[in-house]
Amino acid sequence: MKQRSTPITHHTVPVVTIDGPSGSGKGTIGQLLAKQLGWHFLDSGAMYRIAGLAATLKGVDLSQDASVAEVARAMRVQFVPAGPGEPVRVVLDGHDVGDELRTEEGGRRASLVAALPGVREALLEKQRAFRQAPGLVADGRDMGTTVFPDAILKIYLTASAELRAERRYKQLKEKGFDANLPRLLDEIRERDQRDAERTASPLKPAPDASILDSSPLSISEVVDRIAALLQTRRADCSW
Ligand code: DC
Numbered sequence: 531m532k533q534r535s536t537p538i539t540h541h542t543v544p545v546v547t548i549d550g551p552s553g554s555g556k557g558t559i560g561q562l563l564a565k566q567l568g569w570h571f572l573d574s575g576a577m578y579r580i581a582g583l584a585a586t587l588k589g590v591d592l593s594q595d596a597s598v599a600e601v602a603r604a605m606r607v608q609f610v611p612a613g614p615g616e617p618v619r620v621v622l623d624g625h626d627v628g629d630e631l632r633t634e635e636g637g638r639r640a641s642l643v644a645a646l647p648g649v650r651e652a653l654l655e656k657q658r659a660f661r662q663a664p665g666l667v668a669d670g671r672d673m674g675t676t677v678f679p680d681a682i683l684k685i686y687l688t689a690s691a692e693l694r695a696e697r698r699y700k701q702l703k704e705k706g707f708d709a710n711l712p713r714l715l716d717e718i719r720e721r722d723q724r725d726a727e728r729t730a731s732p733l734k735p736a737p738d739a740s741i742l743d744s745s746p747l748s749i750s751e752v753v754d755r756i757a758a759l760l761q762t763r764r765a766d767c768s769w
Pocket of ligand 1: 574575576579637640641642671672673721725
């Protein structure tokens with residue numbers, strides 16, 4: 531596959547990948563784990579959301595792989611750490627775009643551009659650049675399969691579509707956005723299907739991933755389980 535041919539650099543820096551469908555809790559769990567370890571964090575979904583937004587702002591048709599890929603390659607993205615308890619600020623070409631990314635429309639655009647092989651290729655190096663000492667926790671769909679195939683630990687986090695829709699509903703309400711539960715459930719199912727059926731990096735566990743169902747667990751229980759798995763892996767490895 532084209533993406534796999536890109537050389538992997540900085541391979542001495544350990545990576546934990548957390549892949550899975552939207553709403554499985556990957557983002558929250560990945561950030562908590564990164565904080566606990568003192569490692570960097572990559573929200574790769576944000577990269578696709580930003581690419582979708584950047585292309586839209588430039589009036590590019592989101593079905594045109596080469597044009598969206600060109601925008602994705604050229605865009606300048608910064609994740610600026612904010613104060614304690616505040617979300618990281620996302621800056622695209624000098625403008626704060628955080629609010630526009632997390633809307634349902636932002637998710638829809640991301641899912642469209644994520645199906646384009648040229649866009650995935652364009653974002654590959656940008657994602658690998660996050661691999662910095664002392665380590666990286668990378669959250670997404672293909673972190674363990676394509677972007678960091680040599681990760682020290684690969685987690686595939688799942689949860690039922692109903693539970694994920696409920697979580698998303700609560701999140702949106704808390705942020706003061708309008709939300710409709712049945713519609714969110716439909717959108718989640720649609721997006722899962724599109725992410726799983728696309729030919730470029732479909733959503734599926736890496737063969738060597740540990741599969742974790744977060745449905746019966748609290749966030750801190752999931753973080754603890756991953757931290758315990760990492761301890762075991764570290765004991766097995768030379769670092
Ligand atoms: O995790 P998220 O909801 O922010 O992701 C937005 C979209 O981007 C979603 O449709 C899946 C896609 N995506 C992807 O294809 N590969 C990734 N590594 C991360 C996200």
